[in-house]
Amino acid sequence: MTTGTTVGDSAAADRIRRAAIEAFAESGYAGSSTRQITKRLNMSATAMYPHFRSKEDLLYAIALDGHRAVLAALRDADDPASPVLDRLTSVVSAFATWQAEFHQLARVVQYELAALTPVHYRTITAMRRDTVAVVAAIVQAGKDSGEFSVDDVDDVVLAISSLCVDVCRWFPSKIHDDPRRLGAAYGRIAQRLVR
Amino acid sequence: MTTGTTVGDSAAADRIRRAAIEAFAESGYAGSSTRQITKRLNMSATAMYPHFRSKEDLLYAIALDGHRAVLAALRDADDPASPVLDRLTSVVSAFATWQAEFHQLARVVQYELAALTPVHYRTITAMRRDTVAVVAAIVQAGKDSGEFSVDDVDDVVLAISSLCVDVCRWFPSKIHDDPRRLGAAYGRIAQRLVR
Numbered sequence: 001m002t003t004g005t006t007v008g009d010s011a012a013a014d015r016i017r018r019a020a021i022e023a024f025a026e027s028g029y030a031g032s033s034t035r036q037i038t039k040r041l042n043m044s045a046t047a048m049y050p051h052f053r054s055k056e057d058l059l060y061a062i063a064l065d066g067h068r069a070v071l072a073a074l075r076d077a078d079d080p081a082s083p084v085l086d087r088l089t090s091v092v093s094a095f096a097t098w099q100a101e102f103h104q105l106a107r108v109v110q111y112e113l114a115a116l117t118p119v120h121y122r123t124i125t126a127m128r129r130d131t132v133a134v135v136a137a138i139v140q141a142g143k144d145s146g147e148f149s150v151d152d153v154d155d156v157v158l159a160i161s162s163l164c165v166d167v168c169r170w171f172p173s174k175i176h177d178d179p180r181r182l183g184a185a186y187g188r189i190a191q192r193l194v195r
Numbered sequence: 196m197t198t199g200t201t202v203g204d205s206a207a208a209d210r211i212r213r214a215a216i217e218a219f220a221e222s223g224y225a226g227s228s229t230r231q232i233t234k235r236l237n238m239s240a241t242a243m244y245p246h247f248r249s250k251e252d253l254l255y256a257i258a259l260d261g262h263r264a265v266l267a268a269l270r271d272a273d274d275p276a277s278p279v280l281d282r283l284t285s286v287v288s289a290f291a292t293w294q295a296e297f298h299q300l301a302r303v304v305q306y307e308l309a310a311l312t313p314v315h316y317r318t319i320t321a322m323r324r325d326t327v328a329v330v331a332a333i334v335q336a337g338k339d340s341g342e343f344s345v346d347d348v349d350d351v352v353l354a355i356s357s358l359c360v361d362v363c364r365w366f367p368s369k370i371h372d373d374p375r376r377l378g379a380a381y382g383r384i385a386q387r388l389v390r
Contacts, residue, residue: 027223027225028222028223028224028225028226029223029226030222030223030225030226030227031223031224031225031226032225110364111306111364151383152380154370155370155380155383155384156384158368158370158371159358159381159384162357162358162361162362162364162365163354163357163358163361165361165364166357166358166360166361166364167357169305169306169357169360169361170357173353175349175350175353176353185347185350186354188346188350189350189351189354189388192387192388192390193384193387193388195387
């Protein structure tokens with residue numbers, strides 16, 4: 001899993017992050033202790049502290065890492081020189097594919113944000129705004145050029161973002177278990193939302 | 196809040212359910228003890244047992260109650276004698292409005308299902324299938340009559356259900372804080388998905 005780099009960036013920090021993602025995904029943030037997390041690695045709780053000062057610090061590192069990775073995936077998928085419908089399709093596909101591929105990480109990132117300190121929370125919500133802004137810029141560009149038929153840009157952008165984020169809740173299902181195929185289907189859904 | 200009736204149906208049981216929804220919403224299911232829940236009501240943990248045998252029993256009662264209420268809201272909103280686009284609009288509006296109005300309950304219901312026993316989980320997933328089936332029947336009817344232009348019924352139904360369910364994660368937001376106005380916006384989004 002390559003989701004970018006963050007604070008506490010070392011092989012040990014990476015192992016702790018992965019163990020924490022598993023623990024939070026299974027028992028929730030409030031239901032997991034740093035001891036339970038380090039125990040998964042046969043590590044003492046004190047061995048974590050050089051890398052992460054607290055459980056909240058660990059959650060923040062995971063959230064930062066996840067949000068950076070999503071934002072990078074969307075920006076990589078967007079070629080501003082392409083026709084606007086292709087841009088939308090490509091970005092939405094990348095968004096949905098990422099949420100499917102990293103659904104366990106994404107769930108932690110989505111559902112445990114309220115546990116962050118106010119300062120950390122503000123940093124993460126700024127990254128979320130940047131992520132939504134990638135989609136919003138494309139929808140607005142399509143509306144401005146007359147290629148998209150959109151009455152309310154905010155509502156269409158909300159629908160697209162919400163659809164992609166929610167993938168991590170249900171993926172995989174009986175119908176969808178291939179992240180790329182899901183991404184393609186969601187690209188077509190997004191096209192319907194703007195035409 | 197009227198969300199229907201369930202097991203442990205009395206004023207005391209209802210108060211315990213509400214306290215549990217608040218506790219689970221704040222600290223997660225794994226992060227809340229029955230003692231913490233009853234303490235919110237100045238009640239001893241043993242006073243809960245005539246109503247709910249365990250924390251899982253309480254979660255099941257909440258999930259059953261929530262899923263019954265959603266299903267009833269969708270069925271109430273659907274008039275099979277109406278034109279199929281009106282049916283879709285009405286059902287999706289009701290679905291999104293419910294998720295917005297009862298977002299705290301809905302979050303518990305959506306995110307803590309994995310904590311149910313296998314038997315309880317199966318009962319709840321059957322109710323979820325019935326809920327999705329209300330939407331699916333309308334999309335299929337519109338496709339069959341040629342009024343909807345839908346290539347893949349499953350993907351459109353997935354998108355509509357996912358959009359509505361995800362409302363509880365983010366509602367309220369800066370743009371949307373009125374459940375009925377949100378419902379109307381989502382009705383229009385659903386129309387875009389089938390035309």
